[in-house]
């Protein structure tokens with residue numbers, strides 16, 4: 001058996017695949033000798049999502065984080081407000097576009113790594129000594145494969161609960177008064193379709209991300225929330241929306257084992 005084309009083939013260069021590649025590149029300080037290939041169907045990346053997460057200030061990757069909030073709040077339609085804050089922990093935001101760019105640079109600086117854009121894994125066939133991955137460009141052989149593809153639509157639809165959301169990034173005509181507090185679950189309420197809330201992140205004085213999120217057992221298309229999010233945006237920022245800079249949406253299956 002000839003030597004496989006690579007030691008590790010990563011299927012999917014989204015958040016998980018690129019994070020794994022960056023970590024391997026970093027641990028080897030650019031001297032990585034493991035041959036790594038990433039397959040990604042996209043021809044190029046766009047700023048298609050905003051990742052937010054909790055982390056200690058001391059642990060964040062400052063090159064990626066665009067904004068951090070030390071205070072956050074929750075409220076219901078009846079206006080019960082819970083406000084919390086922390087000096088050690090914060091809610092941080094990473095624009096996907098920043099992450100994709102940084103990850104691509106890290107991969108480019110690692111000679112043994114290749115990111116193949118516009119390439120889809122069509123099938124994965126384990127053999128005795130290696131694994132064969134079929135692509136339209138031909139067969140690639142690997143010693144190991146990490147598959148980061150999302151669960152199939154069929155499996156996702158079987159999840160007992162779905163998190164469905166639709167968001168707008170807005171440019172505002174005047175600065176917001178409070179950019180230090182993230183409204184994580186605002187106007188929480190329930191209706192026949194399940195539980196819903198608004199999510200409002202002041203990204204900068206003149207920028208905000210507003211989303212409607214629903215947790216529902218039903219498979220709602222995220223676009224069904226589009227009108228609601230425009231309505232909510234008008235309520236938060238009446239006559240102050242200069243431009244909708246970006247839309248983002250998703251359906252996250254929850255409770256899959």
Ligand SMILES: Cc1cc2nc3c(=O)[nH]c(=O)nc-3n(C[C@H](O)[C@H](O)[C@H](O)COP(=O)(O)OP(=O)(O)OC[C@H]3O[C@@H](n4cnc5c(N)ncnc54)[C@H](O)[C@@H]3O)c2cc1C
Pocket residue numbers: 011012013014015016017039040041042048049050051052053119120121122148149150248249250251252
């Ligand atoms: C708009 C949006 C906002 C989100 N915000 C948050 C957040 O704030 N916090 C949080 O914790 N989570 C968030 N999530 C959920 C989750 O963190 C993200 O979806 C995250 O991008 C998932 O990373 P991943 O690598 O698993 O999947 P992806 O980033 O989707 O990567 C999978 C990759 O596989 C590729 N692929 C698919 N088929 C093939 C194939 N046949 N061959 C090769 N490659 C293939 C895809 O093109 C894709 O690039 C968000 C999701 C969305 C959609």
